[in-house]
Amino acid sequence: MARNTVLVIGGGATGAGVARDLALRGVDVTLVDRGGLGSGASGTSHGLLHSGARYAEADAVGAEECIAENEIVRDIAGECIRDTGGLFVSLAEDDADYFERKYDACEEIGIPVERLDATTAQERVPGLADDVARAMEVPDGVVYPSRLVAANAADARDHGATIHPHAPVESITVADERVTGVRLGGNVDDTVEPDYVVNAAGAWAGSVGEMLGVGVEMQPTRGVMVSLDYEGLGPVLNRCRDPDDGDIVVPHESEAVVGTTSVRVDDPDDYEQERWEVEVSIEECAEMLPALADADPIREWWGVRPLYAPDEASRNARGISRGFFRLDHADDGVGNAASIVGGKLTTYRQMAAATADLVCEKLGVDAECETADRRLPGADDPRTLDRFVREFDGQGPTDEDVVAAE
Template identity: 75%
Template sequence: METTVLVIGGGATGTGIARDLALRGVDATLVDRGGLASGTSGRSHGLLHSGARYAESDPVGAEECIEANRVLKEIAGACVRDTGGLFVQLAEDDPAYFETKREACETVGIPANVLDGDAAGEVVPDLSADVERAMEVPDAVVYPSRLVAANAADARDHGATIHPHAPVEGMTVVDGRITGVDVGGTVDDRVDPDYVVNAAGAWAEQVAAMAGVDVEMRPTRGVMVSVEYDRLGPVLNRCRAPDDGDIIVPHDSEVVLGTTSVRVESPDEYPTEEWEVSKTVAECAAMLPPVADAPTVRTWWGVRPLYGPDEDERGGRGISRGFFRLDHAADGVDNFASVVGGKLTTYRQMAESATDHVCDRLGVDAECLTADRQLPGADAPDRLDELVAEFDGQSVTDADVVGACES
């Protein structure tokens, strides 16, 4: 089986790369082992960042977020929900941090409107009385199942081949090039690619190792708790240095509470602790008290695809969630690259960067079109949910939303 580019990983970044390649006329095949969005993309809290979370610590990353936020609101339709967001300062929170974030948002170009506690309470009726002030920002909600499926569908419609149940089992490297990739599952064949892109997220280290390349990942787990609550309009963020339990993401009849950050050795096998759940609920309840006693619908953990060298350099949670494009020609494998790190919000920019690189290596002269073309089914939620089912892409993040239009 031959293909020009083999993309490994069926999350937002991988499907975004396949879409970008296909729109530029490049033959692409995408493989994933467990259904699309089965990894980090589909086990997130589903926040479409405005960039405000990173404005003071990583202004470049914040600029990427606000750009991505605006693009996705234009092209993604019902893959996103434009809720707005609030960063809330409680009585115990440092007011200087609030001011630093507000000034950073202004510098980066992120709209940020300050409300006093009473005005914030009018926006969120059940908001804690301990909220002294809040900052309105253009956060939103993203439904990863729909987003990933829509990207895969557009890739397929423009000539790409998508295999949601096809795990990579090994690679053959000869004279500094990957000459074959053994793929199991529904493919059960050797794939002979001209170029290989590793977009496996938290699993990028394992994939790279098959080619004899070291990609040092530093995965961390985080818990999400979805509870019954239907009165929240905007996303709520605690305005303090990133910590456990500082984000609440609204759906229709539920809200997603998140999250923790605990280093794990393997993205497949890791312990989960009850304290993560109880602390996340308690900390989120400090912003929105009714969630403390709201019935829990589902609880899940996701694993962040953090890049080890960047984590070592920056040295802390929430300092940076930038992405990195690694050309493994420097490691002795000429036709191999990895894209690691990043956020669900910036998946399209990650895909564009990776695709630019591949096209440069293949001698393809074609511009990126993905920022200006609406995703298929964007304005038809039922069609999006059909695509999710087609690609076996249902994620736990949006399980209460995707498919609801059918009932």
């Protein structure tokens, strides 16, 4: 039987980030995913690098996390991101007081923000709706998640980690309040005996929790993204209103990704994909940028958000996560396991650092996090990044138009 110090289950941005963080601290780590890396929420997201402005008036802590990590990701990720900037656009029908609350909250939190009148906003974004009343500029951007996940995995591998895509967890053995074995199928087909297990399985974290014999209550929601043929859009566009269906437009080089919806699902592997979600996403986003209504659809996909049920139950705000949650399962009778749930793609590195801190504390490893100050491998070379994506079978639909197939 193989033996690994730490087994990380889930190869999305957070899991790959945990593997990288631990490997840089000198920990022996294995990362597994049941599919290619990033095949869950990371690779099916809308690819927005949040400034925090979306959450500013409703969740100051979450917004502070976003702007801090936004700046770090810009420093370390290179061609894994696109620095577009973003606009929050308020139409004539939208609540002016809501706009002011968001603007004031951004200033208080420290999110760089600038007011734009309608004329200036329309000059900034040709084709913007005639009934724009006001706008604010914030440092949103675009993430290419396939590249980001693969670069994190490559750095982990370069520092001694073992990476196994297509290695589903089939069972977990717990004895005397410790994980003693994890059966891996697929490309591994072996049982490993980790000293510690990190559950970073996103929307599937509840299923891994069941194997561990602990409760990890997830409330996943599905959302659609539609990529339209639209060249020349500069910044990310956000509708400046209470979060609702169809209020984000994310620019790619020759496409615009519109979305999204938020519908609860019981099973992240088996859920409806309704046409109304596609239609409403296009219609609502076209209120900001009317030409989108007639743009040719290129592809559409659904993603499932890994929302933590206790957090969702505590509030009513649609689609606004307060942040991430690190669950130490020693509190549940399994002393060598933890789960990391919730959060956002933008804050993946912070989530990974918090998890790695806990693991190192448990294992007696005295090493500090280095991920905020170390540039990702291949960050300046798209061809190298895309080679990493192919190596880890990490291509997702979000950045399919950007990442080179060969």
